[in-house]
Every structure is written in C-alpha cells, then in structure tokens.
Amino acid sequence: MSLIKICVDGEFYEVQEGSLLIDLLIKIQAKVPYFCYHEALGADGNCRMCMVEIEGQKRPQIACDTPVKNGMVVHSQGEKLPIQKIRKDILELELINHPVDCPVCDQAGECSLQDYYMEYGLHNSQMYGLQKVTHKKHIDLGSNVMLDQERCVLCARCTRFTDKITHTHELGIVGRGDKAHISTMPNKKLTNPYAMNVVDLCPVGALTSKDFRFSQRVWFLESIESVCMSCAKNCSIYIDHNKLKYQDEKIYRFRPRKNLEVNGFFICDEGRLSYKNLLENPAKNTFSENAKEVFHHSIAKANKIAVLIDASLFNEEIEMILNFCKKINAQAYCPEHLYIDPSFEDDFLRSKYKVANIKTIQKFRIKNDMPKSFDLLLNFNHPASLDLQSPNIISFQTHNSDLQTLLTLPIATYVQNSGSVTNIDGITQYVPKALFSNDPTPTLKEWFKRLCL
Amino acid sequence: MKDVKLVSKRFHLLNSHTLEVAKANGVYGDALKKAYDLESVEIIQIIKESGLRGKGGGGALAGEKWLLMPQESERENFLVVNCDESEPGTFKDRQIISKDPHLLIEGILITCRAIKAKHAYIYIRGEYKTFQDILQGAVDEAYEDGLLDSCDITIHRGAGAYICGEKSALLESMEGKRGHPRLKPKQKECEWFFDHPTLVNNVETIASIPHILQHGAEAYRSYGTTQSPGSLLFAMSGHVNKRGVYEAEFGTSMWEYIQHFGGGIKNGKKLKAVIPGGASTEVLNAGEVLNAKLDYESMKEMGSALGTGAMIVMDEDTNMVEALKNLLEFYHEESCGQCTPCREGTGWSNKLLAKILSGKGSIQDIDKLLEISDTMNGKTICVFAPALSSVINSFIGKFRDEFEAYNQPSAKGIQ
Numbered sequence A: 001m002s003l004i005k006i007c008v009d010g011e012f013y014e015v016q017e018g019s020l021l022i023d024l025l026i027k028i029q030a031k032v033p034y035f036c037y038h039e040a041l042g043a044d045g046n047c048r049m050c051m052v053e054i055e056g057q058k059r060p061q062i063a064c065d066t067p068v069k070n071g072m073v074v075h076s077q078g079e080k081l082p083i084q085k086i087r088k089d090i091l092e093l094e095l096i097n098h099p100v101d102c103p104v105c106d107q108a109g110e111c112s113l114q115d116y117y118m119e120y121g122l123h124n125s126q127m128y129g130l131q132k133v134t135h136k137k138h139i140d141l142g143s144n145v146m147l148d149q150e151r152c153v154l155c156a157r158c159t160r161f162t163d164k165i166t167h168t169h170e171l172g173i174v175g176r177g178d179k180a181h182i183s184t185m186p187n188k189k190l191t192n193p194y195a196m197n198v199v200d201l202c203p204v205g206a207l208t209s210k211d212f213r214f215s216q217r218v219w220f221l222e223s224i225e226s227v228c229m230s231c232a233k234n235c236s237i238y239i240d241h242n243k244l245k246y247q248d249e250k251i252y253r254f255r256p257r258k259n260l261e262v263n264g265f266f267i268c269d270e271g272r273l274s275y276k277n278l279l280e281n282p283a284k285n286t287f288s289e290n291a292k293e294v295f296h297h298s299i300a301k302a303n304k305i306a307v308l309i310d311a312s313l314f315n316e317e318i319e320m321i322l323n324f325c326k327k328i329n330a331q332a333y334c335p336e337h338l339y340i341d342p343s344f345e346d347d348f349l350r351s352k353y354k355v356a357n358i359k360t361i362q363k364f365r366i367k368n369d370m371p372k373s374f375d376l377l378l379n380f381n382h383p384a385s386l387d388l389q390s391p392n393i394i395s396f397q398t399h400n401s402d403l404q405t406l407l408t409l410p411i412a413t414y415v416q417n418s419g420s421v422t423n424i425d426g427i428t429q430y431v432p433k434a435l436f437s438n439d440p441t442p443t444l445k446e447w448f449k450r451l452c453l
Numbered sequence B: 001m002k003d004v005k006l007v008s009k010r011f012h013l014l015n016s017h018t019l020e021v022a023k024a025n026g027v028y029g030d031a032l033k034k035a036y037d038l039e040s041v042e043i044i045q046i047i048k049e050s051g052l053r054g055k056g057g058g059g060a061l062a063g064e065k066w067l068l069m070p071q072e073s074e075r076e077n078f079l080v081v082n083c084d085e086s087e088p089g090t091f092k093d094r095q096i097i098s099k100d101p102h103l104l105i106e107g108i109l110i111t112c113r114a115i116k117a118k119h120a121y122i123y124i125r126g127e128y129k130t131f132q133d134i135l136q137g138a139v140d141e142a143y144e145d146g147l148l149d150s151c152d153i154t155i156h157r158g159a160g161a162y163i164c165g166e167k168s169a170l171l172e173s174m175e176g177k178r179g180h181p182r183l184k185p186k187q188k189e190c191e192w193f194f195d196h197p198t199l200v201n202n203v204e205t206i207a208s209i210p211h212i213l214q215h216g217a218e219a220y221r222s223y224g225t226t227q228s229p230g231s232l233l234f235a236m237s238g239h240v241n242k243r244g245v246y247e248a249e250f251g252t253s254m255w256e257y258i259q260h261f262g263g264g265i266k267n268g269k270k271l272k273a274v275i276p277g278g279a280s281t282e283v284l285n286a287g288e289v290l291n292a293k294l295d296y297e298s299m300k301e302m303g304s305a306l307g308t309g310a311m312i313v314m315d316e317d318t319n320m321v322e323a324l325k326n327l328l329e330f331y332h333e334e335s336c337g338q339c340t341p342c343r344e345g346t347g348w349s350n351k352l353l354a355k356i357l358s359g360k361g362s363i364q365d366i367d368k369l370l371e372i373s374d375t376m377n378g379k380t381i382c383v384f385a386p387a388l389s390s391v392i393n394s395f396i397g398k399f400r401d402e403f404e405a406y407n408q409p410s411a412k413g414i415q
Helices: A021-027 A083-096 A112-121 A157-165 A197-201 A291-301 A315-328 A358-363 A383-387 A444-450 B019-024 B030-037 B040-050 B062-067 B093-099 B101-115 B129-144 B167-174 B203-221 B254-260 B286-291 B296-301 B320-334 B340-357 B363-376 B384-405
Strands: A003-008 A011-016 A051-054 A073-075 A139-142 A145-147 A171-174 A181-184 A207-209 A222-227 A236-243 A249-256 A305-309 A331-333 A376-380 A393-397 A407-410 A419-422 A428-431 B077-083 B117-124 B152-157 B191-193 B196-202 B231-238 B244-249 B271-275 B310-315
Touching (some): A083 A112, A083 B363, A222 A428, A291 A407, A305 A315, A315 A331, A315 A419, A315 A444, B030 B203, B040 B101, B062 B196, B077 B101, B077 B191, B077 B203, B093 B129, B101 B117, B101 B196, B101 B203, B117 B129, B129 B152, B167 B196, B254 B271, B271 B286, B320 B340, B320 B384
Parallel strands (some): A003 A073, A393 A407, B117 B152, B231 B310
Antiparallel strands (some): A003 A011, A051 A073, A236 A249
C-alpha cells in the first residue's frame, strides 16, 4: 500500500491508499457525525450520518464505507450537496422515536445524539398527535449493563462487539423496521469478562453501567490518563474522579483509553471495577510519632535483614528499595505464587499475573521465594507477608491488614502516586498522580525522605 | 397482438409439472444437449448476444453479470436462484415453479455449466409452501432420473421477509444471519456466499435460458425491442376482468395488454391509475397508461420503471390516499430496520398518512411526507427506501388534490 494524496475541504493530506475516509476525517477533526462507525469494529454503514460530498459522485457518500483514492476531492460540509441539511434530516429520523429523556438519562453530557442535536438538529418536534414507538425501558442485561431499548439508535456497535471482539454473540437485534431492538436470547444474560465495554461503545444512553449510573453527572467529573494495575497487562485507562466540597477525592469509574500498543480500545470488567477496593480500608499509621527512631533502631539491631518487595510498586520505587537493600546488606524477595491465577488469563487482554509490575521484578532477578530466616523483615506491601509468623516486621502498606508488626507505615496507592510501570510485554507507561487528597498519605519516596534513608 | 410463449409454452398442459410431461414436450432435450456440447464461455457468449435482461425487477444484463463469475476459481462457484417473490402484485415466478419446474431445473443445469458451478440453491419465499412442494417434487424426480448427477440443487426456504428478495440480504439469510442487505462493493464483482463466488438470478431469468440456447440469440432478439429483447411474464391484478399472468414481448403497449389479456376494466368502469411493475414503481395515471410501452427504456422515460412487470390496475373509484396507505403499511412492516432513514422513515410516513386519512392532517403534513420521502431517497444501503420514496412522490405528485381534500373542513366534520 502506498501513500496517496487527497483533498479535504481545500487542504491536501497524504494517506495510506485504501484506508477509510472517515479515519482521516476523525484524525483531522473535520466535523462529521457518526454513530455506528468505530475504529475497533470497522464500518457497518447503518446510521447514515457520516455523509460527505465527494466530487464526481452525484449522491452524498458515507465516509465510513469510502476507501480513499488518489486525487479524491472531499467536501466534508458539502459544496453542491446540502450535506448539513441531509445530516439534520437523518438525525431527525433518529429522534422521532427517541424518548428525549436527557434530564434523567445517565448518558447526558457524553451522548452523541445530544451533541449532534446541538450541532445539526435543533428541530422542533413534528410528532404532535402521533404515537411514538415504545420499547422496554430498563432491562438488566447482566454484567452490570442496563439496556433502555427506546434510547437506542441501533448502531449495532454492541452486537458487533460481542460478535467480532469477544466472539460470545450474546447480543443481537430482534425485530424488523422500527420494531427492531437490541436483546439477548430469552433467559440468557450478557456474560463475558469484557461485557461492560458495550457501555463505552454505546454512543447514546441505551446501555448504561449499573455500577456508575446515577452516581454522578459526567460534566462534574475530571478525567486523568492512567493505567489499570489489576494485572500485568497494564491497560491504559481514564480515571474519572472529582472532589466535592469538604470531601475527599472520589473515583467514580475507570474507562478504557485507546492505546494500540497495549490494550487497543478495551479493558476487562474486573480491571474496570478494580477502583472500588483501591481507596477502601487504607492502612493506619500506628507509630507515626517515633517511627524514625523505631525504624533505625530495629535495623541497627538486626544481623540478617530480609526485604519483601511487592510487584505492584512503580519501577522507581523498586529500584530505590533495591539500592537501600544494598546499603543495609539485606536480601530482597518477591514470591510470585500469590500473584498467579491461571484461570484469569485469556488470549485477549487478561494476564495470569494479577499484579502490575512483575516484569520489572523479573528484570532485577529478585528472589522468587519466601524469606526463610531473618532477624528483621522489611515488608514493602507484599501480600505474602501475612503468611509470616514473626514479631520482627516493619511494614509499609497501602491497605490495612492483620499483620502483627513492630511498625506499620501507610503508603499511598498508585492513584495517589506517580511513577512508571512495565507490562508483561515490556512496554513501559508513566502513571501520573490522579488524586490529590486533603490529608495525603505519604508515598514510599516521601517515607524514605522522612526516615532519612 | 402477437402470441408469445417462450417461458409459458407448457403452462396449459395437464400435469405439466411432472417429468414425464415435461420430457415429452421438449424439456431436457436440444437445449441441454447443446449446452453440454458447448464450452462455458460459449454459453455465456450466447446469453450475452441475446441481450437477456434480469427479470427480477432491476433489468440488468444477464450476460454481463455471468461474466463477473470467475471461470478459474480456487473456491467453488455457486448459483443461487432468487424465488423470494414478495413484491406486491407480483406472482410470475410461482407460475414457473408450479407449472413448469423442469424448465427451471433445465435452466439451472445450463447456467451451472456456464459459470462452472456444481451446486445451485433455490431461495424460495417461506409463504410459498404449496409451490415449494411441487418444485421439490420436480427436483426429486430429476435426481431419480439422474439429471442432477453432476449438479446439486437445494431448495432453501425463507422465513417471510420481503427484503430477503434483495440479493445480498438473500445471501445473508442463506448464511444464517439476519436478512440485512450488504454494503455495495466498490467495483463490479460477483456476489459472495460464505466467501464463495456466487451468481444470483431470478427464476424467470434462469427459465428463459433453455429457449435462448435451443433457438439461438437471434431468435430471442426477434421478440421485444433492441434494448429489451425477448419477452416477460407480465402479471395483472386489481380492477380488471381477467387477472393473471400472461407472457408478452417487451415493447407491448400497456393499454393494449390490459385490454387484450385483462379483458378491460372491471364493471365497465374507467381506468384511473396503474402501478406498472410491482408496488415499488411510480404510479402512472390514465393518460400515461395509454402511452406506456412495456419495456425498460420506455418506462424509464415516463419517469417510472418496468420492475417485475406486474401491473396493479386501479379503476376510477379507487381512493388513492387509501391505496398509498395500503402500500405504506406494507413498507413499514417490511423495512429490515438496518439503516436509519428507512427504519424510521417508513414508520413515520405511515403514521403521518394515517393522520391525514383521519382528517386531522394539514397541508404541512403532506409536505412533511414529501420531505421524509426525500430523506429516504438515495441515502440508504439498499433501494428499498428509494423505491418507497418514488412511490410516495408519484402518488402525491399525481393525485395531490385527493390528499388535500382530506384537509378540507368537510373532511374534518366541520360544516
């Protein structure tokens, strides 16, 4: 495939021959509305919204089903053809049977139908005296997905997702004409580990997340780019969060972020819901007053020091701990068996290592077994510490546990911290700090500074 | 009027659907023998020279379509015969499969030889159970007789969707999916059935093949016009004395046809309008019918289309608003719902017309109907919505006063 030249709205662009026109229009941010097209799912051509004018064609053409050709001249807003009016008219047809219940719809604020209405529509209702087609309003599809058939524009993104991406085929379109609606087979549920992606795919409020709906209006949320640390895949995500007055920061949802190198367009449901336990039950600071004294005293007293390093720490933190180990002549351990869950692994995104940074642990050849004998154990958030029956433990941990220690020092979770992680395929991503708490928990780096290590 | 019987020549025979009668009257004879003597490309050449046009409604040149089939293909070629005859007013294919099914089978054998296919499917409309049984009987007879030793025929029954008569929706349906038309390919190519090169032709097209092979392209061209050679099984329904299917050559005058075969308008009434080629073509008023000639080019010139050649005749007492309502109900029911303009437009236009009929409408509603029709035209995946669009435009364009009469105060019950 070679590069060719095409002209869009008077500007020339070089694109791959045979690539889809809509991809270019999206890339150059030309105003082209669309419901059914999605990069991951390809063209389906059913919504008919992405009509553009192409010189030499007497009829408007849908950009999603037009491969670019050399010398093609495109007018995205129309020159001879009334493209704006055509979009407005087709949008009107999408809306005639739509319930227009935006005030109670959870999608409001991130709804394509709403956006395009403001952009092209602004119609007055023509449905006076006519009965709208009615469908079912709240169907629990399973896997936290709720369906409102009336809001649906039948773009078939969700059915194509279950057909082409998960190959589980739970969703289908039933009925003809304006009676067509999305449904599962009778008495069957949406059951696949990636099901909640259909909520993100749905351009309107037909599919909403049971976990997120009614909890927050989307325009009150801030999104920050981050990484899901539930498994070693490190899928790119957005963390949607906000801080209400006098309250601490709260995460409302994780959403997948497009990253073709890592996760493509999607994340698994378990990763998506992993925000829930993140800020629950934070570790309590038990000896904060004399922490430094206890810490240094314990180290000075011990002959043989073992260090447990958790594979969910950032690359920088792991390096810092290893340097510290050298300094105090301690042996570092990271037993892997607690992280591995072969049943979790699949051939799409999920990795059997249910921890983010195992690659870095393996890179530094940190010992993959449990420390046997020691005078003092320094635990850096490793779950294996719970299996150790020893009074001589100093533990840095993100969450509260039953571990009996000399000293427990609370550390920030990864959303309250920043650093980089390397996934199982060796791709390193930087994770910026997402939450700024009113009473921030120190990060590991801050503890090292406080303890003068 | 010239008597033409190229496809319907055995329709009148007693037990014409049996192999015995068919064989005694020339089926599986010279035409088939000639086909086996010829090379594939030679058969296609004859069909191309005959100018045979697809008889399912579109009128595309059959020979050109056959040439799109790869002669050397790694994957097996298929023939699919479209017998999903659901166009309102159209009932010609069922005559062939019930009265001369062996003619169709002979046509299939010749076509399969031409396109190097070893398996043909007949996609039959689900409601045609009776006719399917006759056809299946004929196929069974042909198998027993060894006629189908080198070429299989499978009858595939549809589930009752009009849109499955659209060739790509038909193939989707045969693949076990929803009957949704496919996006059109960017260049001319054959159809694909499970990614195999496939030719889709109408029943009557295939049934016309044996005659052309037997008598040659020139003999076929001696009927009809230069651009629309041959004949078609024209059908007539509605307000005529003798409704039915009668074969006539292309170029026949529509009015003469109605007089000759139909015995004129029922009860001696006057003609008001004719929908010329199944429901999906523009309606013609009485004046236009007198000038209309039954071939693709003449009908196109009149701003309509020949379609399937099935005329729905309406007399002077017909209420055109109610007639359009009848059609809109059909289109509303049958829209597959895949793309937006058709899914929503068919329902909305049906509701608007109901509003007009109830006397609650206004001039704005008639104009809105035209506006919806415009939105449905040329913006969809298949030609279902554009066809409906042209129906609405022609009904309102030619009989607007009848629509407006419903908005008069008297129609609304106001004195």
